[in-house]
Amino acid sequence: MSQSKTINLRHVAPAINLVDSLPVPGHTKLKLGNEIILHLLPEANTIGFKLDFYFSAGIKNGQHPTTAKATFRLMTEGTLLKSSEQIHESLDFFGSFIDKEVSFNYSKLTVFGTQPNFKDIILIIKDILKNPSFDKKEIDLYINREKQRLFVDLEKTQSLCKRAFAKTFWGESHPLGQPSEILDYDALKQEDLKAFYKNFIRPGLQQIVLSGCCSDDMIETIKEMCLSIKTEATSEPELLSDHIPLKGLTFIQKDPSIQAAIQMGTKLINRKHPDFASMQVVTTLLGGYFGSRLMKNIREEKGYTYGIGSSLQSIAGVGVLSIHTEVLNDKWEDTISCINSEIEKLKTQLVSIEELQTVKNYMCGNLARLFDGSFAQADRLQMLISESLDWEYYLKYLDAIKNTSVETIHYLANKYLNIDNFTTIVVGSK
Amino acid sequence: MPNGLTLIHHYDSNTPMVVVNVLYKVGAKDENPNKTGFAHLFEHLMFGGSINVPNFDTPLQLAGGDNNAFTNNDITNYYETLPVANIETALWVESDRMLQLDFNEQSLEVQKKVVCEEFKQRYLNQPYGDAWLKLRPLAYKTHPYKWATIGKELSHIETASLEDVKQFFYKHYGPDNAILSIAGNIKFDETVKLAEKWFGGIENRNISKTIITPEAEQTEGRYTTVKANVPQKAIYKAYHMCDRLDINFHATDFISDVLSGGKSGRLLNSLVKEQNLFSDINAYISGDIDAGLFVVEGHLNDAISFDRAEQAINDELYKLQQQAVGENELQKVKNKAESIFVFGQLNLMNKAMNLAFAENIGNIDWVNTEIDLYKSVQKEDIQKVAQQILTAGNCSTLYYEPK
Numbered sequence: 001m002s003q004s005k006t007i008n009l010r011h012v013a014p015a016i017n018l019v020d021s022l023p024v025p026g027h028t029k030l031k032l033g034n035e036i037i038l039h040l041l042p043e044a045n046t047i048g049f050k051l052d053f054y055f056s057a058g059i060k061n062g063q064h065p066t067t068a069k070a071t072f073r074l075m076t077e078g079t080l081l082k083s084s085e086q087i088h089e090s091l092d093f094f095g096s097f098i099d100k101e102v103s104f105n106y107s108k109l110t111v112f113g114t115q116p117n118f119k120d121i122i123l124i125i126k127d128i129l130k131n132p133s134f135d136k137k138e139i140d141l142y143i144n145r146e147k148q149r150l151f152v153d154l155e156k157t158q159s160l161c162k163r164a165f166a167k168t169f170w171g172e173s174h175p176l177g178q179p180s181e182i183l184d185y186d187a188l189k190q191e192d193l194k195a196f197y198k199n200f201i202r203p204g205l206q207q208i209v210l211s212g213c214c215s216d217d218m219i220e221t222i223k224e225m226c227l228s229i230k231t232e233a234t235s236e237p238e239l240l241s242d243h244i245p246l247k248g249l250t251f252i253q254k255d256p257s258i259q260a261a262i263q264m265g266t267k268l269i270n271r272k273h274p275d276f277a278s279m280q281v282v283t284t285l286l287g288g289y290f291g292s293r294l295m296k297n298i299r300e301e302k303g304y305t306y307g308i309g310s311s312l313q314s315i316a317g318v319g320v321l322s323i324h325t326e327v328l329n330d331k332w333e334d335t336i337s338c339i340n341s342e343i344e345k346l347k348t349q350l351v352s353i354e355e356l357q358t359v360k361n362y363m364c365g366n367l368a369r370l371f372d373g374s375f376a377q378a379d380r381l382q383m384l385i386s387e388s389l390d391w392e393y394y395l396k397y398l399d400a401i402k403n404t405s406v407e408t409i410h411y412l413a414n415k416y417l418n419i420d421n422f423t424t425i426v427v428g429s430k
Numbered sequence: 431m432p433n434g435l436t437l438i439h440h441y442d443s444n445t446p447m448v449v450v451n452v453l454y455k456v457g458a459k460d461e462n463p464n465k466t467g468f469a470h471l472f473e474h475l476m477f478g479g480s481i482n483v484p485n486f487d488t489p490l491q492l493a494g495g496d497n498n499a500f501t502n503n504d505i506t507n508y509y510e511t512l513p514v515a516n517i518e519t520a521l522w523v524e525s526d527r528m529l530q531l532d533f534n535e536q537s538l539e540v541q542k543k544v545v546c547e548e549f550k551q552r553y554l555n556q557p558y559g560d561a562w563l564k565l566r567p568l569a570y571k572t573h574p575y576k577w578a579t580i581g582k583e584l585s586h587i588e589t590a591s592l593e594d595v596k597q598f599f600y601k602h603y604g605p606d607n608a609i610l611s612i613a614g615n616i617k618f619d620e621t622v623k624l625a626e627k628w629f630g631g632i633e634n635r636n637i638s639k640t641i642i643t644p645e646a647e648q649t650e651g652r653y654t655t656v657k658a659n660v661p662q663k664a665i666y667k668a669y670h671m672c673d674r675l676d677i678n679f680h681a682t683d684f685i686s687d688v689l690s691g692g693k694s695g696r697l698l699n700s701l702v703k704e705q706n707l708f709s710d711i712n713a714y715i716s717g718d719i720d721a722g723l724f725v726v727e728g729h730l731n732d733a734i735s736f737d738r739a740e741q742a743i744n745d746e747l748y749k750l751q752q753q754a755v756g757e758n759e760l761q762k763v764k765n766k767a768e769s770i771f772v773f774g775q776l777n778l779m780n781k782a783m784n785l786a787f788a789e790n791i792g793n794i795d796w797v798n799t800e801i802d803l804y805k806s807v808q809k810e811d812i813q814k815v816a817q818q819i820l821t822a823g824n825c826s827t828l829y830y831e832p833k
Contacts, residue, residue, distance in 0.1 A: 010482040014518035092692035095769030151661030303543025365494020
């Protein structure tokens, strides 16, 4: 092929095929003993597996969020039969690693490993789930480590901003409005951890997801394990009062700081609302991807920041639209007015068809990427489980994105976005 | 390919996606000592548009793609993930910026500011963020690993000119200094056809390798103390180790695993849990292509002196020199390596990148066979390497002290 021919073909972008379906898996659901549900997402040609245990025990259940987090973290640090050192020695020996996550209404323990060691790994996990000891020594080590980590965090403008935002936005009586303080760690007591385990984690195992390698042997092993774990319905905590966030700007002085951290947010519709998917398109257009309006304006035109983003999440039943960035210290005011004018623009001017098409295609491609491989699909199941939805949700979501029109964007921006409703926190030095 | 571009293909029929990964054999080590941070700044400029693609991101986003890049001391790596039906969009934009970047003053000015903000956000505006900026020039005296990818100082980035940018492009960017790795649901013949269509017409630029003088052997311990706004004392001990292809590399990697792999490493058990000296401590290797660093890094508990903490680390390292690791302990780190190997093959992007990395260090078969090198490490190898490298004279120590 000659050089000139190659150069010529470059003037026109290659034709594009749209993503019009998702590889939504047809997964198997098995009902095990004690009302536990096992979901299977098998993948051929691998001996690697991922096993997620979901417990209906989240920070909403603890007397204080720090208790829930500490209990879940320390559950793997020693049992009545084995010390923390022995547990980790064997998990490491079998090439297994574990991951833990505590969110608002549930917690998740994830175990990675390979099929030949499955039985040995499950023996350790079963012991952890049934007999955690919450040894005093391990609690003290945990407290020391977390306090040191917090001291480091309190030096970061970004963390200070996030913490102040949580308090202002959710209110200090809401579990999400109570980031852990030094005093909370000092107040942790062994009996509180034991109680949280006994009342919420132990009876709260409800769903298990096995992805990657899923042999019949492995399924049998899980079935046997579940027979000896009792689950009960846990009592639901009282409904939280609806806190109205303090609106407007709060500036927090932090000296010295080289950049100012900004977080803005407002309450919006949650995932189950019919406008949610299209509102995601609005949020992505504003600041949800590299080509977004905020990235173009604040990073690519002005060079104030390394990055700026916006997101719409459904947290604790509440939709939260938030915008966050770290900018040049003396440019935070200008940044906020740029953010405001970008929001105004969405309300007053129609987005071009080309820009909307770019965002929609990006979002559809991204969704397809989120379904690539059984581990990724298991991650999608997490949201479905916690919100009691099924795969159908994603297909509808894809359709809703594809059907979002220029007019819908304009209509939704006017319906939901109001600059006066935002809570804004800035941490920096003046 | 005839123009010097290396093409790698991996077929995976289980995915609707494809990954296009382009590795350029240029990193911070190829920079002029007075113009550091350039390879990384350049990576930013590569998104500013090229001759036929005025905006880099939009076509990829339209194609449902995601893309990013990173720079380290050895390489600059760009990648796209997108539905396989749209692979040509990725090949179009990647080949166009290899053909010729659109050098313009506006893009340069903005990206200089963005990189300065990145410098501040990641290195200056957080406690201990600049530790590696201090550690590198202490450990290296001649080798360009002595500066970090972000650059030695902000002024090097601030003073970069358009002329510098052009020179850098023609000196380091071209098909003969790149590896194109394509993984996904696309057959070999089709991949070759498309690679030729988009990259075939770009001329070989006869790029010459940067000549780097290896670091002289360190014979005397080096120390430095930093006083900063940090909540607790920290210590960093960096020992020179072998290069990526050296026969001792895997044994050295295992030393770091024995010390702090998983949650059962010796340092955690002894120095955090038994002796209560550190709130956390880790050992790791830098993983560079040329001779790199073996690092032990820890945060001290209140009221523990540097002397006491350092002595405790030295005692643990001394044990590795005096006594071979146990059979179980060795088997443990081998099993862990195998597990990581299995999981590394489950992700398409990982596979595309690992193929490019292995090819770049000169042995593409390593994506499949390097695990055997790990499995064949003997406990005597570990002891021998520990004796060779974990010595006071080979070490650079950084003390981080609260103001």
